[in-house]
Amino acid sequence: MMKPQIAGTRCIHLATCSSTQDYLHNHLDEWLKILPVCVTATHQSGGRGRENRIWHSPPGLGLYLSWGFRLRQEKSLPWVPLAVGVVIAEILETYCGKKSVQLKWPNDVLLKGRKVAGILSESRLGPQGAICICGIGINVNQVETDFPPDLAQSATSLRLSCGPTPSVEELLNLLLKRLTDVLNNLEKQKIRGLRSRVRRLTKWMRLDSLVFQQGNDQHKGRFLGIAPDGGMIMLTGKGEKRVFYSGEIKMSGPG
Ligand code: BTN
Numbered sequence: 032m033m034k035p036q037i038a039g040t041r042c043i044h045l046a047t048c049s050s051t052q053d054y055l056h057n058h059l060d061e062w063l064k065i066l067p068v069c070v071t072a073t074h075q076s077g078g079r080g081r082e083n084r085i086w087h088s089p090p091g092l093g094l095y096l097s098w099g100f101r102l103r104q105e106k107s108l109p110w111v112p113l114a115v116g117v118v119i120a121e122i123l124e125t126y127c128g129k130k131s132v133q134l135k136w137p138n139d140v141l142l143k144g145r146k147v148a149g150i151l152s153e154s155r156l157g158p159q160g161a162i163c164i165c166g167i168g169i170n171v172n173q174v175e176t177d178f179p180p181d182l183a184q185s186a187t188s189l190r191l192s193c194g195p196t197p198s199v200e201e202l203l204n205l206l207l208k209r210l211t212d213v214l215n216n217l218e219k220q221k222i223r224g225l226r227s228r229v230r231r232l233t234k235w236m237r238l239d240s241l242v243f244q245q246g247n248d249q250h251k252g253r254f255l256g257i258a259p260d261g262g263m264i265m266l267t268g269k270g271e272k273r274v275f276y277s278g279e280i281k282m283s284g285p286g
Contacts, residue, residue: 040207042069047090049077051097052151052166059099059155059162066162067100069207078168080149081138086168089177092188094169094199096206100214103160107217109261109276110225111163112138112152114217117228118209119148119169122202127193134232135280136254136263140169145187167206171199222259229257236280241265245278 041062048054051070055062062068072095075088088095102108116134123142124132133141140148151166170188178186190196216225236254243250243265252267262274 040067040069040211041065042071042207045070045072047074047076048072050075050079050166051095052079052153052164053077055097055099055164056153059164062099063162067098067211070097070099071095071203079151079166080168081151086149086151087177087179087182088168089173091199092170092172092177094167094171094202094206096167096203098163098165098167098207098210100163100165101160102154102163102214102218104218104220105156105161106260107220107222108154108161108163109137110217110222111154111165111214112150113229113257113261114213114225115150115152115165115167115210116140116148117225117232118206118213119150119167120232121228122205122209123147123189123193126189126195126197131193132232133235134229136229136233136236136257137261137277142187142189142192145185145192146170147187147189147192169202171196171202226257226259233257242281243275243278244281245275249281250275 051072055070074090075095078086078088078095080086119140120132120134127142131143135141138150139146148169153164154161170186172190173188174191175183239253240251241254250265250267252265255264255266258264258274262276264272264274266272
């Protein structure tokens with residue numbers, strides 16, 4: 032994979048590493064002055080996802096990227112995974128069509144109801160705001176046998192679920208350009224536009240009974256939308272309106 036060229040972002044490409052996310056964390060102190068930094072890898076031997084899950088990262092089949100940047104407006108932090116998800120989803124829509132792509136609050140992008148991309152947003156708070164380390168994994172060229180059996184029903188790749196498959200480089204360049212724009216807006220707390228883009232991509236979640244898991248607790252209810260602070264508003268079965276900031280929707284996507 033070629034090293035991406037994005038004005039203002041230092042890009043580092045590794046043929047192989049354990050995890051681009053860990054690589055960035057480990058070098059963060061020495062790179063503080065050169066942020067934003069983007070680390071990509073052709074292969075990860077220890078790719079990781081949310082809740083200590085493994086992110087399978089076979090050589091050359093996916094896009095594995097970690098992006099480190101400063102966010103002075105800490106309030107915008109919950110919007111980071113949503114903003115990144117919107118950017119990924121909108122790019123995928125241009126290849127696969129609007130009907131096939133959904134955003135699953137807060138961190139996943141689905142293609143025809145199966146997970147095609149995941150976002151791992153981590154941050155450190157300091158005197159000058161937050162430093163975000165945002166990991167992005169997109170399944171691009173995998174075929175069925177490239178996924179472990181436990182993911183066979185729930186995961187997909189662009190190659191499997193979308194007609195034309197862009198190259199990993201093409202996706203990466205598009206992604207970095209658009210991420211820079213969206214995050215400039217987060218810094219200025221311009222989230223109105225972003226909120227309506229999230230609303231469109233999460234329409235499918237407006238089911239009557241959505242199952243939502245947070246730790247050991249399961250909540251059933253109706254998804255009402257995204258709050259101005261990035262939380263998910265849900266009307267629980269008990270008729271209570273609650274805002275959640277983490278957790279996972281257990282109901283699989285449409286299609
Ligand atoms: C998830 O869906 O749980 C998030 C997956 C994030 C995977 C990416 S791949 C690049 C970066 N390096 C990692 O080890 N993880 C993230």
